[in-house]
Amino acid sequence: xxxxxxxxxLLTPLQAIxxxxxxxxxxxxxxxxRRDEVAAxxxxxxxxxGDAVLTPGYVDVHVHGGGGFDxxxxxxEAIAGTARHLAQHGVTSYLATTVTAxxxxxxxxxxxxxxxxEGIHLEGPFLSPKRRGVHPEAELLLPTPExxxxxxxxxxxxxxxxxxxxELKGAAEFIAAASARGICVSMGHSDAxxxxxxxxxxxxxxxxxxxxxxxxxxxQREPGLLGLALSDPALSAEIIADGIHVAPELTGMFLRMKxxxxxxxxxxxxxxxxxxxxxxxxxxxxxxxxRGCCRxxxxxxxxxxxxxxxxxxxxxxxxxxxxxxxxMATLNPAALVGLERKGRLEAEMDADVLVLSAxxxxxxxxxxxxxxxxxx
Ligand SMILES: [Zn+2]
Numbered sequence: 001x002x003x004x005x006x007x008x009x010l011l012t013p014l015q016a017i018x019x020x021x022x023x024x025x026x027x028x029x030x031x032x033x034r035r036d037e038v039a040a041x042x043x044x045x046x047x048x049x050g051d052a053v054l055t056p057g058y059v060d061v062h063v064h065g066g067g068g069f070d071x072x073x074x075x076x077e078a079i080a081g082t083a084r085h086l087a088q089h090g091v092t093s094y095l096a097t098t099v100t101a102x103x104x105x106x107x108x109x110x111x112x113x114x115x116x117x118e119g120i121h122l123e124g125p126f127l128s129p130k131r132r133g134v135h136p137e138a139e140l141l142l143p144t145p146e147x148x149x150x151x152x153x154x155x156x157x158x159x160x161x162x163x164x165x166x167e168l169k170g171a172a173e174f175i176a177a178a179s180a181r182g183i184c185v186s187m188g189h190s191d192a193x194x195x196x197x198x199x200x201x202x203x204x205x206x207x208x209x210x211x212x213x214x215x216x217x218x219x220q221r222e223p224g225l226l227g228l229a230l231s232d233p234a235l236s237a238e239i240i241a242d243g244i245h246v247a248p249e250l251t252g253m254f255l256r257m258k259x260x261x262x263x264x265x266x267x268x269x270x271x272x273x274x275x276x277x278x279x280x281x282x283x284x285x286x287x288x289x290x291r292g293c294c295r296x297x298x299x300x301x302x303x304x305x306x307x308x309x310x311x312x313x314x315x316x317x318x319x320x321x322x323x324x325x326x327x328m329a330t331l332n333p334a335a336l337v338g339l340e341r342k343g344r345l346e347a348e349m350d351a352d353v354l355v356l357s358a359x360x361x362x363x364x365x366x367x368x369x370x371x372x373x374x375x376x
Contacts, residue, residue, distance in 0.1 A: 001025075002044040003369060005353065006035065010054040012345045013327040022054055024351040027368040032345055049355050052363055053322065056330040056345050057092025057352030058307045061121055061161060061337055062209070062238060062266035064097050064282055066273035066306075071096045072283040074112025083117070085274050089306035092352035092367040093118045093334070093342045095160055097268075099283040100124030100135035103147075110155045118339055119160035122151065123209070126174070127189035128165035133214045134285050134301040135189065143174035152181060159183055160337040163209040165190035166200025166225070179204030184337050186238075189214045190225050197225040201235060207336060208237035210268055211254060212246045213300070230257055236336050238264040241313040242305035244293055248317040255318035255328070264336060265310040265329045270294060270302035312360040322360055 003024040010020030010032065021038040023031040031038045040046055065071045067085030069078040079096070086094055096116035098109050106125060113120050124135045126143040141147065143164055151159060161184045164171060175185045187200050188209025193216070208229040216224035223230075229237040237258055241251050245268075255263050267273070272280035272289045280287045280294075287294050287301045294301045307329050314325035334343025341350045355364035355374060364374025 002041050004040045004044045004046040007049040007052045007054045011323045011326050013323050013331055024369045027351055029349045029351050053356045055326045055354045056343050058090045058329045059333040059343055060091045060094040060267050060307050061333045062097050063094050063269045065271040066269050068275050070271040070281050072109050074109050079116045087365050087372040089308045090354045090362045091307050095119050095121035097121040097123050100139050101283050102139055107154045114156045114158045119158045120155055121161040123163045126164040128191045130191040131189050131214045134296040134299050142168055143170050148177055163188045167192040167196040172203040175203035175205050187225055191216050192225040194223050194227055197228040211237045211239050236262045238266040240268045240303055241310040242303050252317035255314055263328045264333045267305045267307050268303045273304040308362050
Protein backbone atom coordinates (compact mmCIF):
# COMPACT_ATOMS: atom_id res chain seq x y z
CA UNK A 1 0.00 0.00 0.00
CA UNK A 2 1.16 3.51 -0.76
CA UNK A 3 0.69 5.99 2.04
CA UNK A 4 1.11 9.76 2.15
CA UNK A 5 1.66 11.57 5.45
CA UNK A 6 1.47 15.34 5.68
CA UNK A 7 2.20 17.77 8.50
CA UNK A 8 3.10 21.37 9.18
CA UNK A 9 6.74 20.42 9.70
CA LEU A 10 9.10 17.47 9.17
CA LEU A 11 12.55 16.98 10.71
CA THR A 12 14.82 14.70 8.70
CA PRO A 13 16.39 15.61 11.35
CA LEU A 14 19.31 17.41 9.63
CA GLN A 15 16.81 19.51 7.71
CA ALA A 16 13.49 21.05 8.70
CA ILE A 17 10.87 20.96 5.94
CA UNK A 18 7.74 23.08 6.34
CA UNK A 19 4.39 22.03 4.96
CA UNK A 20 5.82 18.56 4.42
CA UNK A 21 4.78 15.46 2.51
CA UNK A 22 6.21 11.98 3.12
CA UNK A 23 5.46 9.07 0.79
CA UNK A 24 5.73 5.46 2.01
CA UNK A 25 5.68 2.35 -0.16
CA UNK A 26 6.35 -1.22 0.89
CA UNK A 27 7.60 -0.21 4.31
CA UNK A 28 10.16 2.23 2.93
CA UNK A 29 10.18 5.97 2.44
CA UNK A 30 10.14 6.81 -1.26
CA UNK A 31 9.88 10.61 -1.20
CA UNK A 32 10.15 13.51 1.25
CA UNK A 33 9.68 17.19 0.52
CA ARG A 34 7.42 20.21 0.55
CA ARG A 35 3.80 19.65 -0.37
CA ASP A 36 4.26 21.60 -3.62
CA GLU A 37 7.33 19.52 -4.57
CA VAL A 38 6.13 15.97 -3.89
CA ALA A 39 3.10 14.66 -5.72
CA ALA A 40 0.90 12.08 -3.98
CA UNK A 41 0.76 8.89 -6.11
CA UNK A 42 -2.71 8.11 -7.45
CA UNK A 43 -4.79 5.96 -5.12
CA UNK A 44 -2.49 6.50 -2.13
CA UNK A 45 -3.97 6.51 1.34
CA UNK A 46 -3.49 10.11 2.54
CA UNK A 47 -3.39 11.43 6.05
CA UNK A 48 -2.89 15.01 7.20
CA UNK A 49 -1.58 15.51 10.73
CA GLY A 50 -2.15 19.27 10.68
CA ASP A 51 0.04 21.15 13.14
CA ALA A 52 2.12 18.09 14.11
CA VAL A 53 5.80 17.40 13.42
CA LEU A 54 7.01 14.27 11.60
CA THR A 55 10.33 12.83 12.80
CA PRO A 56 12.22 9.55 12.46
CA GLY A 57 11.37 6.85 15.01
CA TYR A 58 13.57 6.94 18.10
CA VAL A 59 16.57 4.62 18.45
CA ASP A 60 17.48 3.51 21.99
CA VAL A 61 20.92 1.86 22.15
CA HIS A 62 20.74 1.23 25.90
CA VAL A 63 17.58 -0.39 27.23
CA HIS A 64 17.10 -3.47 29.42
CA GLY A 65 13.34 -3.94 29.16
CA GLY A 66 10.06 -2.20 29.87
CA GLY A 67 6.35 -2.63 30.46
CA GLY A 68 7.12 -5.26 33.13
CA PHE A 69 9.40 -7.30 30.85
CA ASP A 70 13.10 -7.93 31.45
CA UNK A 71 15.14 -8.61 28.31
CA UNK A 72 17.57 -10.87 30.20
CA UNK A 73 14.75 -13.43 30.06
CA UNK A 74 15.25 -13.37 26.31
CA UNK A 75 12.02 -15.21 25.47
CA UNK A 76 9.53 -14.17 22.81
CA GLU A 77 7.08 -12.74 25.35
CA ALA A 78 9.72 -10.51 26.97
CA ILE A 79 10.96 -9.31 23.58
CA ALA A 80 7.46 -8.55 22.26
CA GLY A 81 6.38 -6.93 25.54
CA THR A 82 9.43 -4.68 25.64
CA ALA A 83 8.94 -3.68 21.99
CA ARG A 84 5.30 -2.83 22.68
CA HIS A 85 6.24 -0.64 25.63
CA LEU A 86 8.99 1.12 23.66
CA ALA A 87 6.70 1.81 20.69
CA GLN A 88 4.28 3.67 22.98
CA HIS A 89 7.14 6.11 23.59
CA GLY A 90 8.24 6.46 19.99
CA VAL A 91 11.09 3.93 20.05
CA THR A 92 10.98 1.90 16.83
CA SER A 93 14.57 0.55 17.02
CA TYR A 94 16.56 -0.57 20.03
CA LEU A 95 19.53 -2.59 21.12
CA ALA A 96 18.58 -5.25 23.68
CA THR A 97 20.95 -4.51 26.53
CA THR A 98 22.27 -7.18 28.91
CA VAL A 99 23.49 -6.82 32.49
CA THR A 100 26.38 -8.67 34.09
CA ALA A 101 25.43 -12.26 34.91
CA UNK A 102 27.32 -15.56 35.24
CA UNK A 103 29.23 -16.16 31.97
CA UNK A 104 27.13 -19.11 30.80
CA UNK A 105 23.98 -17.14 31.55
CA UNK A 106 25.30 -14.19 29.53
CA UNK A 107 26.02 -16.43 26.54
CA UNK A 108 22.55 -17.92 26.85
CA UNK A 109 20.92 -14.46 26.96
CA UNK A 110 22.95 -13.31 23.95
CA UNK A 111 21.84 -16.42 22.04
CA UNK A 112 18.19 -15.70 22.77
CA UNK A 113 18.40 -11.96 22.10
CA UNK A 114 19.49 -12.40 18.48
CA UNK A 115 15.78 -12.02 17.70
CA UNK A 116 15.37 -8.76 19.63
CA UNK A 117 15.26 -5.27 18.13
CA GLU A 118 18.15 -4.21 15.93
CA GLY A 119 20.83 -6.06 17.85
CA ILE A 120 22.47 -6.48 21.22
CA HIS A 121 24.34 -4.14 23.56
CA LEU A 122 26.46 -6.04 26.05
CA GLU A 123 26.73 -4.09 29.32
CA GLY A 124 29.15 -6.24 31.28
CA PRO A 125 30.88 -8.42 32.27
CA PHE A 126 34.04 -6.48 31.26
CA LEU A 127 33.57 -3.70 33.83
CA SER A 128 35.66 -2.18 36.60
CA PRO A 129 34.93 -3.60 40.07
CA LYS A 130 35.42 -0.03 41.36
CA ARG A 131 32.69 1.43 39.16
CA ARG A 132 30.39 -1.55 38.77
CA GLY A 133 27.20 0.14 40.04
CA VAL A 134 24.79 -2.75 40.66
CA HIS A 135 26.57 -5.22 38.34
CA PRO A 136 27.50 -8.20 40.58
CA GLU A 137 31.19 -8.09 41.43
CA ALA A 138 31.65 -11.87 41.47
CA GLU A 139 30.64 -12.13 37.80
CA LEU A 140 32.92 -9.42 36.40
CA LEU A 141 35.52 -10.76 33.94
CA LEU A 142 38.55 -9.55 32.02
CA PRO A 143 38.14 -9.05 28.28
CA THR A 144 39.93 -11.76 26.26
CA PRO A 145 39.92 -12.69 22.56
CA GLU A 146 38.39 -16.10 23.43
CA UNK A 147 35.48 -14.45 25.22
CA UNK A 148 34.89 -12.09 22.29
CA UNK A 149 34.82 -15.09 19.91
CA UNK A 150 32.34 -16.93 22.12
CA UNK A 151 30.04 -13.90 22.31
CA UNK A 152 30.27 -13.20 18.59
CA UNK A 153 29.44 -16.79 17.73
CA UNK A 154 26.53 -17.05 20.14
CA UNK A 155 25.21 -13.64 19.10
CA UNK A 156 25.26 -14.54 15.38
CA UNK A 157 26.98 -11.26 14.61
CA UNK A 158 24.08 -9.31 16.17
CA UNK A 159 26.21 -7.69 18.88
CA UNK A 160 26.41 -4.03 17.91
CA UNK A 161 27.73 -2.48 21.09
CA UNK A 162 29.87 -3.52 24.06
CA UNK A 163 30.37 -1.39 27.15
CA UNK A 164 33.75 -2.01 28.75
CA UNK A 165 36.27 -0.43 31.11
CA UNK A 166 39.32 0.47 28.98
CA GLU A 167 41.77 0.21 31.90
CA LEU A 168 41.23 -3.54 32.30
CA LYS A 169 44.07 -5.90 31.37
CA GLY A 170 43.64 -6.98 27.75
CA ALA A 171 41.17 -4.20 26.93
CA ALA A 172 43.17 -2.65 24.08
CA GLU A 173 43.40 -5.93 22.13
CA PHE A 174 39.74 -6.67 22.82
CA ILE A 175 38.65 -3.19 21.67
CA ALA A 176 40.66 -3.50 18.46
CA ALA A 177 39.27 -6.97 17.69
CA ALA A 178 35.67 -5.97 18.48
CA SER A 179 35.94 -2.77 16.41
CA ALA A 180 37.33 -4.77 13.49
CA ARG A 181 34.08 -6.76 13.56
CA GLY A 182 32.05 -3.55 13.38
CA ILE A 183 31.06 -3.56 17.05
CA CYS A 184 30.83 -0.10 18.62
CA VAL A 185 32.94 -0.26 21.76
CA SER A 186 31.73 2.11 24.43
CA MET A 187 33.78 3.03 27.48
CA GLY A 188 31.93 2.91 30.76
CA HIS A 189 31.64 1.45 34.25
CA SER A 190 35.24 2.55 34.38
CA ASP A 191 37.79 4.08 36.71
CA ALA A 192 40.03 5.03 33.76
CA UNK A 193 42.41 7.94 34.00
CA UNK A 194 42.57 10.34 31.08
CA UNK A 195 45.56 8.42 29.67
CA UNK A 196 43.76 5.07 29.98
CA UNK A 197 40.64 6.44 28.32
CA UNK A 198 42.76 7.90 25.50
CA UNK A 199 44.38 4.50 25.02
CA UNK A 200 40.92 2.95 24.76
CA UNK A 201 40.00 5.48 22.12
CA UNK A 202 43.26 4.87 20.25
CA UNK A 203 42.42 1.15 20.20
CA UNK A 204 39.05 1.91 18.59
CA UNK A 205 36.51 2.86 21.28
CA UNK A 206 34.12 5.50 19.91
CA UNK A 207 31.48 6.06 22.56
CA UNK A 208 30.93 6.56 26.29
CA UNK A 209 28.21 4.77 28.29
CA UNK A 210 25.88 6.85 30.51
CA UNK A 211 28.28 9.76 30.91
CA UNK A 212 28.82 10.92 34.52
CA UNK A 213 27.43 7.68 35.96
CA UNK A 214 29.69 4.78 37.01
CA UNK A 215 32.95 6.54 36.22
CA UNK A 216 35.72 8.36 38.08
CA UNK A 217 34.46 11.84 38.98
CA UNK A 218 35.97 14.86 37.26
CA UNK A 219 39.15 16.17 38.88
CA GLN A 220 40.84 19.28 37.56
CA ARG A 221 44.22 17.57 37.17
CA GLU A 222 42.96 14.04 36.43
CA PRO A 223 39.89 14.48 34.26
CA GLY A 224 39.61 10.73 33.57
CA LEU A 225 37.16 9.20 31.11
CA LEU A 226 34.58 11.84 32.01
CA GLY A 227 36.98 14.64 31.07
CA LEU A 228 37.71 12.94 27.75
CA ALA A 229 34.00 12.45 27.04
CA LEU A 230 33.34 16.14 27.62
CA SER A 231 36.36 17.51 25.79
CA ASP A 232 37.03 15.30 22.76
CA PRO A 233 34.80 16.26 19.83
CA ALA A 234 35.44 12.89 18.14
CA LEU A 235 33.98 10.90 21.03
CA SER A 236 30.25 10.20 21.05
CA ALA A 237 28.63 9.95 24.47
CA GLU A 238 25.29 8.96 25.94
CA ILE A 239 23.36 10.43 28.84
CA ILE A 240 20.37 9.35 30.92
CA ALA A 241 18.41 12.61 30.82
CA ASP A 242 15.96 11.77 33.60
CA GLY A 243 17.16 14.55 35.90
CA ILE A 244 17.93 11.84 38.52
CA HIS A 245 21.10 10.17 37.20
CA VAL A 246 22.63 13.55 36.36
CA ALA A 247 21.47 16.94 37.65
CA PRO A 248 19.42 18.85 35.07
CA GLU A 249 22.01 21.67 35.00
CA LEU A 250 24.86 19.27 34.11
CA THR A 251 22.68 17.37 31.66
CA GLY A 252 21.98 20.63 29.85
CA MET A 253 25.66 21.57 29.84
CA PHE A 254 26.63 18.13 28.49
CA LEU A 255 24.05 18.30 25.69
CA ARG A 256 25.18 21.74 24.59
CA MET A 257 28.83 20.61 24.63
CA LYS A 258 28.23 17.44 22.62
CA UNK A 259 25.68 18.98 20.22
CA UNK A 260 24.86 18.54 17.47
CA UNK A 261 26.32 15.17 16.46
CA UNK A 262 27.96 13.53 19.47
CA UNK A 263 25.26 13.42 22.13
CA UNK A 264 23.10 10.32 22.37
CA UNK A 265 19.96 10.15 24.51
CA UNK A 266 19.38 6.73 26.08
CA UNK A 267 16.81 5.49 28.56
CA UNK A 268 18.77 2.75 30.38
CA UNK A 269 15.18 1.69 31.00
CA UNK A 270 14.47 -1.47 32.98
CA UNK A 271 11.45 -3.78 33.25
CA UNK A 272 9.80 -1.36 35.71
CA UNK A 273 9.49 1.32 33.03
CA UNK A 274 5.81 2.11 32.52
CA UNK A 275 4.75 0.17 35.64
CA UNK A 276 4.76 2.72 38.49
CA UNK A 277 6.41 2.09 41.86
CA UNK A 278 7.12 -1.39 43.20
CA UNK A 279 9.65 -4.25 43.12
CA UNK A 280 11.14 -5.39 39.84
CA UNK A 281 14.19 -7.20 38.41
CA UNK A 282 17.17 -6.26 36.28
CA UNK A 283 18.56 -9.67 35.35
CA UNK A 284 19.06 -11.36 38.73
CA UNK A 285 19.25 -7.99 40.52
CA UNK A 286 16.27 -6.93 42.63
CA UNK A 287 15.29 -3.31 42.06
CA UNK A 288 12.99 -1.14 44.11
CA UNK A 289 11.24 1.70 42.30
CA UNK A 290 10.03 4.63 44.37
CA ARG A 291 8.88 7.94 42.90
CA GLY A 292 10.51 7.17 39.57
CA CYS A 293 13.86 6.25 41.10
CA CYS A 294 15.27 2.69 40.64
CA ARG A 295 17.60 1.43 43.36
CA UNK A 296 19.25 -1.81 44.46
CA UNK A 297 20.52 -1.57 48.05
CA UNK A 298 20.58 2.20 47.72
CA UNK A 299 22.54 2.27 44.42
CA UNK A 300 20.90 3.56 41.22
CA UNK A 301 19.94 0.60 39.00
CA UNK A 302 18.78 1.73 35.58
CA UNK A 303 15.82 4.01 35.08
CA UNK A 304 12.16 4.25 34.20
CA UNK A 305 12.90 7.08 31.78
CA UNK A 306 11.33 6.82 28.34
CA UNK A 307 13.02 8.25 25.27
CA UNK A 308 10.18 10.65 24.40
CA UNK A 309 10.57 12.06 27.90
CA UNK A 310 14.35 12.28 27.40
CA UNK A 311 13.78 14.37 24.26
CA UNK A 312 11.49 16.74 26.16
CA UNK A 313 14.02 16.94 29.02
CA UNK A 314 16.79 17.73 26.54
CA UNK A 315 14.74 20.70 25.33
CA UNK A 316 14.07 21.83 28.88
CA UNK A 317 17.47 21.12 30.51
CA UNK A 318 19.62 22.11 27.55
CA UNK A 319 17.50 24.82 26.00
CA UNK A 320 17.55 22.83 22.75
CA UNK A 321 15.15 23.12 19.83
CA UNK A 322 13.04 20.04 19.12
CA UNK A 323 15.15 19.30 16.01
CA UNK A 324 18.40 19.20 18.00
CA UNK A 325 16.90 16.99 20.70
CA UNK A 326 15.32 14.64 18.15
CA UNK A 327 18.66 14.24 16.39
CA MET A 328 20.17 12.94 19.65
CA ALA A 329 17.53 10.18 19.77
CA THR A 330 17.52 9.27 16.06
CA LEU A 331 20.35 10.03 13.65
CA ASN A 332 23.14 10.13 16.26
CA PRO A 333 22.49 6.69 17.79
CA ALA A 334 21.60 5.09 14.44
CA ALA A 335 24.82 6.30 12.82
CA LEU A 336 26.87 5.28 15.86
CA VAL A 337 25.86 1.61 15.71
CA GLY A 338 25.59 1.33 11.93
CA LEU A 339 21.80 1.18 11.46
CA GLU A 340 21.93 2.42 7.90
CA ARG A 341 18.19 2.49 7.22
CA LYS A 342 17.22 4.10 10.52
CA GLY A 343 17.31 7.53 12.12
CA ARG A 344 16.52 9.65 9.05
CA LEU A 345 13.44 10.57 7.06
CA GLU A 346 14.86 10.30 3.56
CA ALA A 347 14.17 8.23 0.47
CA GLU A 348 15.31 4.58 0.86
CA MET A 349 15.08 4.66 4.67
CA ASP A 350 12.74 2.37 6.63
CA ALA A 351 9.37 4.08 7.17
CA ASP A 352 9.77 4.44 10.94
CA VAL A 353 7.97 7.73 11.52
CA LEU A 354 6.75 9.60 14.59
CA VAL A 355 4.00 12.17 14.70
CA LEU A 356 4.89 14.58 17.52
CA SER A 357 3.37 17.71 18.96
CA ALA A 358 5.59 20.82 18.85
CA UNK A 359 6.56 20.06 22.47
CA UNK A 360 7.55 16.45 21.74
CA UNK A 361 4.44 14.50 22.83
CA UNK A 362 4.03 11.28 20.81
CA UNK A 363 0.76 11.34 18.84
CA UNK A 364 1.30 8.44 16.45
CA UNK A 365 4.02 5.91 15.62
CA UNK A 366 4.70 4.07 12.36
CA UNK A 367 7.21 1.24 12.03
CA UNK A 368 8.03 -0.03 8.58
CA UNK A 369 4.97 1.87 7.36
CA UNK A 370 2.66 0.10 9.86
CA UNK A 371 0.84 2.19 12.42
CA UNK A 372 1.69 0.94 15.92
CA UNK A 373 0.34 3.83 18.01
CA UNK A 374 -2.25 6.55 17.50
CA UNK A 375 -5.85 6.34 16.35
CA UNK A 376 -7.17 7.46 13.02
ZN1 LIG B 1 22.26 -0.10 31.64
